[in-house]
Amino acid sequence: MWEQIRSNQIRSVVLVTAMAALLLLIGYFLGLYFFDSGVGGLVIAFAVWLIMSLVGYFQGDSILLSLSRAKKISRDDYPRLYNVVEEMKIASGLEKMPDIYIIDDPALNAFATGRDPNKASVAITSGLLQKLNRDELQGVIGHEMAHIKNRDVLLMAICSVLLGTIVILAWYASRSLIFGGMTRSRSSSSRGGGGGQLQIIILAVGLVLMILAPIIAQLIYFAISRKREYLADASSALYTRYPEGLASALEKLGNSTAELKSANQATAPMYIINPFRKKGMRAADLTSTHPPISERVRILRAMGGGASFNDYDTAYRQVHSASKGILSAATASAVGSVGLRAASTAEPAVEEHKSEKVERTREVSDVMLRLNNYQTISCDCGTRLKVPPTFKDRRVECPRCGRIHTV
Amino acid sequence: MIWAWILIAVVVILIIIFIGTYNGLIGLRNQVKNAWAQIDVQLKRRYDLIPNLMETVKGYMKHERETLEAVTKARNLAQQLSSAGAGERGKAEGELGMALGRLLAVAESYPDLKANQNFLALQEELTSTENKISFSRQYYNDAVLRYNNKTQMFPSNIVAGMFRFQGGEFFEVTVAEQREAPRVSFT
Numbered sequence: 105m106w107e108q109i110r111s112n113q114i115r116s117v118v119l120v121t122a123m124a125a126l127l128l129l130i131g132y133f134l135g136l137y138f139f140d141s142g143v144g145g146l147v148i149a150f151a152v153w154l155i156m157s158l159v160g161y162f163q164g165d166s167i168l169l170s171l172s173r174a175k176k177i178s179r180d181d182y183p184r185l186y187n188v189v190e191e192m193k194i195a196s197g198l199e200k201m202p203d204i205y206i207i208d209d210p211a212l213n214a215f216a217t218g219r220d221p222n223k224a225s226v227a228i229t230s231g232l233l234q235k236l237n238r239d240e241l242q243g244v245i246g247h248e249m250a251h252i253k254n255r256d257v258l259l260m261a262i263c264s265v266l267l268g269t270i271v272i273l274a275w276y277a278s279r280s281l282i283f284g285g286m287t288r289s290r291s292s293s294s295r296g297g298g299g300g301q302l303q304i305i306i307l308a309v310g311l312v313l314m315i316l317a318p319i320i321a322q323l324i325y326f327a328i329s330r331k332r333e334y335l336a337d338a339s340s341a342l343y344t345r346y347p348e349g350l351a352s353a354l355e356k357l358g359n360s361t362a363e364l365k366s367a368n369q370a371t372a373p374m375y376i377i378n379p380f381r382k383k384g385m386r387a388a389d390l391t392s393t394h395p396p397i398s399e400r401v402r403i404l405r406a407m408g409g410g411a412s413f414n415d416y417d418t419a420y421r422q423v424h425s426a427s428k429g430i431l432s433a434a435t436a437s438a439v440g441s442v443g444l445r446a447a448s449t450a451e452p453a454v455e456e457h458k459s460e461k462v463e464r465t466r467e468v469s470d471v472m473l474r475l476n477n478y479q480t481i482s483c484d485c486g487t488r489l490k491v492p493p494t495f496k497d498r499r500v501e502c503p504r505c506g507r508i509h510t511v
Numbered sequence: 512m513i514w515a516w517i518l519i520a521v522v523v524i525l526i527i528i529f530i531g532t533y534n535g536l537i538g539l540r541n542q543v544k545n546a547w548a549q550i551d552v553q554l555k556r557r558y559d560l561i562p563n564l565m566e567t568v569k570g571y572m573k574h575e576r577e578t579l580e581a582v583t584k585a586r587n588l589a590q591q592l593s594s595a596g597a598g599e600r601g602k603a604e605g606e607l608g609m610a611l612g613r614l615l616a617v618a619e620s621y622p623d624l625k626a627n628q629n630f631l632a633l634q635e636e637l638t639s640t641e642n643k644i645s646f647s648r649q650y651y652n653d654a655v656l657r658y659n660n661k662t663q664m665f666p667s668n669i670v671a672g673m674f675r676f677q678g679g680e681f682f683e684v685t686v687a688e689q690r691e692a693p694r695v696s697f698t
Contacts, residue, residue, distance in 0.1 A: 183632065187639035194549060195646035197542075197654075345649070 116259055119328050123266045126317050127153060130273050133310040138280075153269045160265045165217040165225055172215075174205035174227045175475045182206075182471045185233065188241050189226060192249045195343040202226050202252060206233070208472055212360045215375045216248040217257055224252040233468045235356050237460070243340055243350030250339030256332045263325050270321045278314040333394050334403075338416035341404060345411045351404035358397035399423065481509050532670045539658040543679045546651035547597070550682060553643045554593070554604060560640060561586045561611075564633050568614070571624040578617055582610040597680040604644075605684040611637065648682050655679035 127149055135145015159167075179186040182204075189204055198221055205227035207213075212232045218224030226248045236244065251257055341347035357377045377394055406419035470490075474480070477493040485505040500509050561582060572579065585607040592603045615634065624630050659678035662671040670676075 183635055184639075187635065187642075191639060191642045191646050194553075194643050195650060197546070197650050343646070 115331070116328055119324050120259070120262060120266070123263065123270070123321050123324050126321055127266060127270050127273070130270060130277065130313060130317055133306065133313055134273065134277050136306055137310055149269070149273060152273065153266065156265045156269055157262070160261050161219055164219065164261050165223075168215075168217050169205055169225060169227060172207050172227060174207045177204050177206055177471070177475065181474060182233075182467075184238070184467075185228070185241070188238065188245050189249075192242065192245045192343055195246070196249045196253045196339070198224075198249060198253055200224075202249075204228075206230055206471070206475065208475075212357045213375045213377060214244050214248055216251045218252065219258055219261065221252050221255065224257065226252075230468055230472050231360070232357070233471075234465045235360075236353050237464075239344075239346060239349035240353035240356065242344050243346070243353045246340035246343040247336045247350060249343065250336040251332070254332070254335060254339065256336065260329065260332070263328055267318075267321045267325050271318045274314045274318050278311065330395050333400070334420070337400055337404060338413050341407060341411045341416060342413065347404040347407045347411060347416075351401045354397050354401050354404070358401070479511060481511070483507055483509065529670060532667045533674065536658075536661055536667065536671055536674070536676050539654070539661055540676060540679075542654045543651070543658050546647065546654045547682075549647040550644065550651055551593075553640055553647055554589070557607070557611075557637070557640050557644065558586055558590050558593075560633065560637055564614075564630075564637065567627065567630050567633060568618065568624065571621050571627075572617070575614075575617055578610075578614050582607070582614050585610040597682040601683045608641065608644075608684060611641075648684070652681050652683075655681055 128146060131145040131147075131149025132142040133145065135142045135148065137145075139145065177185070185204060185206075190201060193201055200222045202216070202218065202224040203226070205225055207227055207229045209229045210231040211229055212235055214226070214228040214232055216224060216226050226245065228244070232244070233241070337350060340350050344350070354377070377397060402423045403416065403419045406422050407415045470480075473490050479491040479493075481489040481491065481500070483489060483502040483505065484507065485502065487502055487504045489500060489502060489509065491500060491511055495511065498511055500511055501507070502509065565579060565583065568579065585603070589600075589603040589607045592600055595603075615637065618624055618630070618634075655678070658676075661667050662676045662678045
């Protein structure tokens with residue numbers, strides 16, 4: 105379980121380095137063109153990247169959380185969610201309890217953020233809380249914990265900052281190459297003939313680079329992201345010892361059509377499922393941040409008798425009928441045989457009880473109302489009044505029995 | 512001259528390997544200790560929750576004296592053994608888990624009790640504590656496995672032998688029926 109992090113890191117480092125090289129290449133060409141010196145461009149590219157990285161490193165999680173309008177909750181707000189997170193924290197061996205946030209959105213999604221495992225947060229939509237039973241919730245939280253534990257969050261942050269820098273530089277550069285290029289090349293050619301040929305070559309290569317770089321960078325970004333998703337799924341199965349939980353949660357996530365309002369292209373890989381997915385996305389889709397849900401579910405369900413990485417790898421090979429697994433060999437053999445556990449509900453929850461669903465919906469909406477500063481008053485007749493913070497009157501009448509309560 | 516340099520290089524490399532192995536062993540041993548402390552926290556939490564549960568349940572379950580007494584007895588026994596080793600403790604905790612599972616299963620047939628907010632909160636806490644115990648046990652056993660492997664495998668076993676790193680003891684809950692979730696049928 106610990107070797108896997110390292111062996112995966114090597115691969116990720118290669119890909120990140122490729123992205124960084126791309127960035128430097130852009131900077132070099134920019135410098136060559138605008139200042140006649142590649143070094144100047146390198147410095148500018150590096151400076152832009154450094155500033156963005158620093159902001160991302162120190163403020164990234166709070167920016168992300170406020171962008172998604174997430175609300176922080178404490179243990180008393182929602183004991184069940186807090187307990188499930190704590191359970192997964194223990195199972196993953198994380199040292200510090202991550203902060204828990206709820207996003208008030210009917211879409212089904214969740215993400216993890218934070219620059220290191222000791223300063224992490226987990227965010228989950230209220231829609232997801234309503235839809236999932238305890239085992240499924242555990243699977244989802246286990247997946248997010250794995251992202252934190254494997255330091256995916258930091259890796260993806262580094263990647264998205266690199267991607268962002270490349271996109272920004274390429275955008276400005278291509279604009280100025282196209283619109284400003286004419287005047288610039290005329291002024292330099294008047295200075296003396298010899299450099300003209302070279303200038304045109306640089307211009308051509310630069311233009312191609314400006315167009316291709318963002319696309320290549322994005323593909324690399326997506327490749328890293330997809331691999332991380334598989335690993336997080338495998339880790340979740342290992343933590344919970346119950347792959348079916350995550351599988352059925354993913355199935356529910358896949359069946360919902362509500363789109364998360366507060367997500368955007370840059371934050372997409374942070375979520376457990378791609379917030380912009382289309383129905384029936386193809387398996388080998390290069391331009392996707394996440395593997396298709398149906399495939400993730402199939403792999404989890406194919407994990408016959410165990411919950412170890414080895415079992416996940418075997419299942420992956422089985423589903424893909426390929427000889428090469430998704431996890432490295434060192435990873436797969438890191439933990440020996442690992443048995444499964446039974447479902448936590450006494451009866452297998454094939455058909456969930458309706459009352460349970462209603463109860464859960466009520467529970468979640470109560471939590472959301474409390475988080476939005478609604479005041480709850482219990483009337484003696486059994487009715488519970490939820491008074492919004494904008495309510496001005498001092499007294500409120502129970503609609504059922506007519507008793508008067510003071511707010 | 513060249514031979515002297517090679518000798519020095521070999522010695523330096525050996526020292527580096529030695530330091531690495533020693534530190535690795537220390538790290539693993541601390542991980543085992545830490546994981547054990549985690550289990551301990553959860554087991555203590557369970558001891559603390561049981562008296563509350565008893566208070567809440569007592570008024571409703573008048574005819575379940577035996578079940579209730581079994582839980583109290585198992586709890587006291589487990590608490591007495593709380594400074595014992597992993598093996599002995601596992602047995603006592605297994606009994607307690609069994610007794611609690613039986614109690615919660617019986618509680619299903621008391622609708623009044625199931626409507627009690629206090630009981631529902633306690634039930635959530637207990638369920639979660641059970642889960643936390645098994646998750647921390649899982650993590651602890653993984654840590655022990657890694658530590659034991661390191662102390663027994665060549666070449667780290669040489670360093671382990673020199674500094675008396677003795678492997679850890681697995682924490683197994685040794686009640687045969689406990690391995691399966693309690694099944695209840697209402698016929």
